[in-house]
Amino acid sequence: MAKEGLGLEITELRLGLPGDNYSESKKKKRVLSDMMTSSSVDTEDENGVVSSVEDNSSPVMKSQAVGWPPVCSYRRKKNNEELASKAIGYVKVSMDGLPYLRKVDLGSSNSYDNLATVLEDLFGCLGLGVANEGKKCEYIIIYEDKDRDWMLVGDVPWQMFKESCKRLRIVKRSDATGFGLS
Amino acid sequence: MNYFPDEVIEHVFDFIASHRDRNSISLVCKSWHKIERFSRKQVFIGNCYAINPERLIGRFPCLKSLTLKGKPHFADFNLVPYEWGGFVLPWIEALARSRVGLEELRLKRMVVTDESLELLSRSFANFKSLVLVSCEGFTTDGLASIAANCRHLRELDLQENEIDDHRGQWLNCFPDSCTTLTSLNFACLKGETNVAALERLVARSPNLKSLKLNRAVPLEALARLMSCAPQLLDLGVGSYENEPDPESFTKLMAAIKKCTSLRSLSGFLEVAPLCLPAFYPICQNLISLNLSYAAEIQGNHLIKLIQLCKRLQRLWILDSIGDKGLVVVADTCKELQELRVFPSDIHGEEDNNAAVTEVGLVAISAGCPKLHSILYFCKQMTNAALITVARNCPNFIRFRLCILEPHKPDHITSQSLDEGFGAIVQACKGLRRLSVSGLLNDQVFLYIGMYAEQLEMLSIAFAGDTDKGMLYVLNGCKKLRKLEIRDSPFGNAALLADVHKYETMRSLWMSSCEVTLGGCKRLAQNSPRLNVEIINENENNRMERNEEDEREKVDKLYLYRTVVGTRKDAPPYVRIL
Numbered sequence: 060m061a062k063e064g065l066g067l068e069i070t071e072l073r074l075g076l077p078g079d080n081y082s083e084s085k086k087k088k089r090v091l092s093d094m095m096t097s098s099s100v101d102t103e104d105e106n107g108v109v110s111s112v113e114d115n116s117s118p119v120m121k122s123q124a125v126g127w128p129p130v131c132s133y134r135r136k137k138n139n140e141e142l143a144s145k146a147i148g149y150v151k152v153s154m155d156g157l158p159y160l161r162k163v164d165l166g167s168s169n170s171y172d173n174l175a176t177v178l179e180d181l182f183g184c185l186g187l188g189v190a191n192e193g194k195k196c197e198y199i200i201i202y203e204d205k206d207r208d209w210m211l212v213g214d215v216p217w218q219m220f221k222e223s224c225k226r227l228r229i230v231k232r233s234d235a236t237g238f239g240l241s
Numbered sequence: 242m243n244y245f246p247d248e249v250i251e252h253v254f255d256f257i258a259s260h261r262d263r264n265s266i267s268l269v270c271k272s273w274h275k276i277e278r279f280s281r282k283q284v285f286i287g288n289c290y291a292i293n294p295e296r297l298i299g300r301f302p303c304l305k306s307l308t309l310k311g312k313p314h315f316a317d318f319n320l321v322p323y324e325w326g327g328f329v330l331p332w333i334e335a336l337a338r339s340r341v342g343l344e345e346l347r348l349k350r351m352v353v354t355d356e357s358l359e360l361l362s363r364s365f366a367n368f369k370s371l372v373l374v375s376c377e378g379f380t381t382d383g384l385a386s387i388a389a390n391c392r393h394l395r396e397l398d399l400q401e402n403e404i405d406d407h408r409g410q411w412l413n414c415f416p417d418s419c420t421t422l423t424s425l426n427f428a429c430l431k432g433e434t435n436v437a438a439l440e441r442l443v444a445r446s447p448n449l450k451s452l453k454l455n456r457a458v459p460l461e462a463l464a465r466l467m468s469c470a471p472q473l474l475d476l477g478v479g480s481y482e483n484e485p486d487p488e489s490f491t492k493l494m495a496a497i498k499k500c501t502s503l504r505s506l507s508g509f510l511e512v513a514p515l516c517l518p519a520f521y522p523i524c525q526n527l528i529s530l531n532l533s534y535a536a537e538i539q540g541n542h543l544i545k546l547i548q549l550c551k552r553l554q555r556l557w558i559l560d561s562i563g564d565k566g567l568v569v570v571a572d573t574c575k576e577l578q579e580l581r582v583f584p585s586d587i588h589g590e591e592d593n594n595a596a597v598t599e600v601g602l603v604a605i606s607a608g609c610p611k612l613h614s615i616l617y618f619c620k621q622m623t624n625a626a627l628i629t630v631a632r633n634c635p636n637f638i639r640f641r642l643c644i645l646e647p648h649k650p651d652h653i654t655s656q657s658l659d660e661g662f663g664a665i666v667q668a669c670k671g672l673r674r675l676s677v678s679g680l681l682n683d684q685v686f687l688y689i690g691m692y693a694e695q696l697e698m699l700s701i702a703f704a705g706d707t708d709k710g711m712l713y714v715l716n717g718c719k720k721l722r723k724l725e726i727r728d729s730p731f732g733n734a735a736l737l738a739d740v741h742k743y744e745t746m747r748s749l750w751m752s753s754c755e756v757t758l759g760g761c762k763r764l765a766q767n768s769p770r771l772n773v774e775i776i777n778e779n780e781n782n783r784m785e786r787n788e789e790d791e792r793e794k795v796d797k798l799y800l801y802r803t804v805v806g807t808r809k810d811a812p813p814y815v816r817i818l
Contacts, residue, residue, distance in 0.1 A: 124728065126318030128618060128645050129676075129702070130587055131375065133401040133429065134533075138587050141536055153513075156486075160513075207540070 154182050154198070154229040165221050171213050175200070182229065199235055202227050211235075247272075251280045260285045279303055286310065287747050289327060289351065290772065293805045294335030305344045306370075307336075311351035313750050313799055314700075315725055317375065320752055320797065322776065324812045330357040331810075337364035345370040345396075352376070358383030362390035370396035380405035381430065388414035396424040398451075406432030413438045422446040426453035428477045428508055436462045444469045453477025456510045461489050467496035475529075476500070477508035493519045507531035507557075514542035524549035528576075531557040533583045544569050554578045554611075559585040560596045560618060567601030571608025579614040580605060584645060599626035606633035614639040621652040622679055627661025631668035640665055641676035647703035647728070650680040657681055663688035666696075676700040686710035690717020698723040711735035715742050725750040733760030736798075740767050748801035756798055759791025764800070765818035772807060773800045773818040 130138070149162045161181050168174040178184075184198055200212040204223040212220065212227070254277055257263055267277040283306040286292060297304075311327025329351045336343050343365040353376045361368065368391045381404065387397060388411055412435050415422075422442070427434075434457040443449060443466050451474060452466070458479035467473070493516070497503075503523045509532060517538065527550050532538055538546070539561050547553075547566070553574040560582050562570075570577070582597055599622045605612065606629065613636050622644050642662075650656055658679040666672060666689050673695055677685060681704035689696065690713035697720055705711065711731040714724065715738065723746065732755030743749055758775070765773040776797035807817050 124647070126315065126320045126727075127647065127702070128584060128587060128643055129318050129700075130584065130618075131317040131401065132319055133375065133403070134583065135587060137534060138585070 150202075150224055150226050152178065152181065152227040152229065154184070155231055155234065157182070163227065165224060168221075170217055171220075174212075178227075178229065184229070197232055198229050199232050200227060200229055201235065247276050250276050254280050258283070282306060283345075284308070288801050288803075289329075289332070290808050291747070291801060291803045291805075294332045296805065298335060298339045298341055302339075302341065305342060306347075307332075307343065307345070308347040308349075309351060310349045313350075313725070313748060314723070315727065315750055315752065316350055320727070321799075322812070322814065323377075325776065325815060326808065326810055326812075327351040328810060329353050330360070333357050333361050333364070337361075341365075342367055344368055345372075347372040347374075348376055349374040350376065352378040353383070354378050355380055355383035355386070359386040362386040367393055369393055370398075372396065372398040372400070373402050374400045375402060377403035381407045381411045381432070384427075385411040385414040388412070388419075389416065392416075392419070393421055394419065395421050395448075397422075398424055398426045399429055400426065402429050404430055406430050408432040410435055410438065412442060415442050417445070420445050421448065423448045424451040424475075425449065426451065426477065428453040428455050428479070428510070430455045430457075433457045440465055440469065446470075447472070449473065451475035451505075453508060454479035456480045460493060460516065464489065464493040464496045467493075467500055471496075471499040472502055473500055474502050475505040475507075476503055478506070478510075478512070479508060480511040490516070490519060494522070498522050501526070503527070505529035505531075509535035509538060512537050514538055517542055517546055520546070521549055525551060528552055529555040531555075533557040533559055533581065535559070536561070536585060548573050550574060552576055555580075557581040557583070559583050561585045562597070562601075564597055564601035564604070567597060568604045568608075571604040574609060576611060577605075577609040578611050580609075580612065581616040582618055583616075584618040596620050599623050602626060603629050603633075606630040610634075611636075613637055616641040616643075616676075618643045618645060620645055621649065622658060622661065623651045623653050624656065624658055624661035624664075625651075625653070627658065628664040631664040635668045636671065637665070637669040638671055639674040640669065640672060641674065641700070642678055643676065644679040647678070648680045649678075657684070659685040659688065663692075666692040671695055674698045677704060678702060682706050683710040683713070686713040690714050693718055695720055697721060699725070701726040701729055703728045705729045705731060708732055708735035708738075712738055715739055721745075722747045724748075726752070726754060728753040730755050732756055733763075736760050737764055740764060740771075743768065743771055743800060744802050746802065748799065750797075750799050751795075752797040754794075754798075756795050757791060758793045758795055761795055761798055762791065762818055770802055770804065771800050772803050773798070774811070775816045775818065777814055777816070 149164050152161045152163050163174075163177055163181065165174070168177060178200065184196070201209050202212050202220070202224045203226045204210055205225065207225075209228070215223075250273070254263070254266065257266065260283065263277060263281060267274045278300055279302070281301045281304060284297065284301050284304050285308045286297070287310050289309045289311050297307075309329065309332065311329075312321050312325060315321060316325070327350060329348055337360060344367050346361065346368075347370075353373060358379055361371070363386075371387060371394075384397070384404075387394065415438075419442075423446075425442075434455060436458060439458070440462065443452065449470050450472065452470065453475070454463070454466075454477055456479050458466075463478065467476070497519055500523060504526060506520065506527055506529070512535060514537060524546065530547075530550060530553055532543070536559060543562060544566060547569055551573055554576050556570065556574065556577060556579070558566075558581070562582070567582075570580075582601075584596070586596065597617070597619050599619070602617055602619070602622075603626050605615075612634050615637065616639075619642070622642065651658055651661070658677075659682055662677050662681070662685045666675070672693055675689070675693065675696060675698070677700070683706045686705060686709075689699070693699075696718045699714060699718070699721065701724075708731055710729070711726070712735050714721070715735070727750075731751065736751070736756050737760060761773055761775060765771070775795050776799065777795070811817055
């Protein structure tokens with residue numbers, strides 16, 4: 060039985076708003092989804108960290124085409140390296156008075172206590188505590204959040220802290236005014 | 242001029258440096274052609290496959306300086322597979338064989354191997370200058386050969402190359418007798434640096450004017466280096482991510498203050514912003530500032546720095562500067578000629594309120610009357626802004642606008658940006674290079690064809706409706722040399738309309754367009770002086786199956802004029818018709 064003449068076209072699934080005629084001429088503009096390829100740029104820095112940021116397909120499909128935006132691959136790799144360390148949860152930690160920075164992996168800690176222990180090990184400083192717990196220690200930990208404000212570590216739930224922490228700093232309690240510590 | 246002896250004519254020619262002018266001179270008459278040939282010292286080859294080394298040497302046997310470019314521009318964006326070509330070894334071998342007195346070699350987008358660097362270092366006793374830009378294929382071992390064997394080396398400039406860092410001691414390979422360095426740039430090296438060797442090298446190089454360090458050179462070393470080299474004009478800072486202790490900071494400040502000749506600053510690859518004040522004393526002298534790799538320098542730190550740079554002519558920056566930051570630039574940098582604003586968030590991951598928009602661009606155009614070159618990555622644009630920019634800055638030579646989201650319209654009117662770009666080409670009569678983006682119809686290309694009379698290079702992405710767009714450009718832009726197009730609906734009709742046009746150009750690139758294999762074949766048949774290359778890297782099997790299906794669309798087409806026919810070094814997935 061021929062389909063023509065039965066008016067079944069109306070039941071046909073189409074792309075586009077009702078009333079649009081999805082014709083061949085519209086295919087001329089290649090939709091972004093056509094251009095997504097699996098040969099995305101995998102970068103490995105020296106530590107063997109593979110940046111798979113391009114696989115992160117968000118619903119709003121920006122710049123997923125190969126080689127778009129047109130940033131040269133050298134620059135793109137630098138950018139990927141930055142993102143990779145951010146994505147994995149590495150944040151920089153500095154301690155007042157010390158001439159070097161360390162990086163700590165927030166992703167591998169599961170609680171404030173855990174983080175405090177890790178930092179103690181890194182800097183050889185005993186008794187680091189968070190918020191009001193570490194009253195014995197000369198040092199406290201503060202962090203820079205997404206809004207670039209410096210906050211006391213320990214005030215918000217762990218998960219929220221993990222997501223908003225951009226970097227950490229270990230400061231002398233006596234220097235840390237304005238954080239509401241006694 | 243015919244009454245003068247050749248030596249006099251040659252002497253006159255010596256004053257003419259531009260290779261275009263020299264090309265013109267050589268066409269005047271046979272005698273001039275001959276004199277020009279033998280007196281030409283610098284040769285520029287924009288496409289290494291347009292000519293071969295034997296013919297180059299045959300024509301210019303006295304050449305001292307050679308510039309070669311290999312891969313097409315879109316190779317920068319990973320659109321050209323690794324082994325496509327652009328190998329420098331055959332050139333070096335030929336030059337070595339023919340005993341050309343090569344002193345300078347400048348390469349861009351070429352494949353360079355340690356073997357070729359070794360050969361280069363041993364073959365030319367007077368070799369002085371090696372500049373490698375966006376090259377790949379070599380390691381620090383190759384650099385060691387150059388350091389060890391080039392006794393008169395003045396310049397080693399490595400810009401944005403992919404170099405395998407073997408963490409060897411290449412800096413140690415400069416002999417103690419090497420004191421002639423004027424320029425050393427190794428910012429793109431990823432590995433550790435022998436800082437002691439570097440300090441000794443800098444200390445024995447009194448003519449060193451340009452020094453660009455990599456990430457591995459820490460702050461304390463920087464202070465010592467600068468103390469040894471107060472004559473520096475151009476400095477690339479490596480890394481000093483640690484917040485400095487007061488003593489190191491003081492030493493750095495003291496060293497920097499002595500560098501009164503410093504005019505150009507770059508690098509800051511990883512930096513704690515608190516170190517920046519050490520540079521404040523010399524900011525007033527700076528004419529060039531490149532902070533495009535300094536993701537850590539933002540906000541107030543950045544603003545404070547820029548406010549001191551009143552003589553800046555060239556600024557490369559990240560879009561984290563924001564519109565507000567660009568207003569500061571517009572207010573401060575009245576001598577600005579070139580601005581590049583790069584995206585800090587390439588993948589669109591963060592909701593980046595700080596990125597730049599049309600507001601920043603308009604501010605710059607209003608505040609900087611000498612601006613002639615711009616590269617601007619932004620989230621959004623409007624026709625009104627572009628029209629204003631065109632009115633403010635009719636002197637643009639290079640205008641490259643990249644709206645991050647393809648097909649994005651004017652964000653206020655939702656119209657295409659044809660009128661905005663049209664205003665740019667109409668006002669900027671000297672425009673030589675243009676990159677367009679955003680939602681664009683064929684109309685914009687009509688404007689470009691009509692008005693962009695000096696246009697030499699045009700980059701098109703995700704634009705146009707029909708073949709007419711491409712035709713407007715090919716018919717209108719008489720001085721067009723390079724045309725590169727991606728993801729646009731141009732097909733065979735446009736490609737084949739005027740085949741001879743391509744012989745007046747260096748090259749044409751078309752990827753993800755509508756051209757078919759059949760169209761490319763017809764083009765190749767009619768053009769013996771063009772190489773028509775089809776690149777289908779993901780489709781190894783396709784070559785056998787659909788080889789003769791002429792309706793198949795071609796992934797990537799790259800064609801270029803050449804006097805030496807088909808090249809022999811293409812990989813299997815490149816088909817040369």
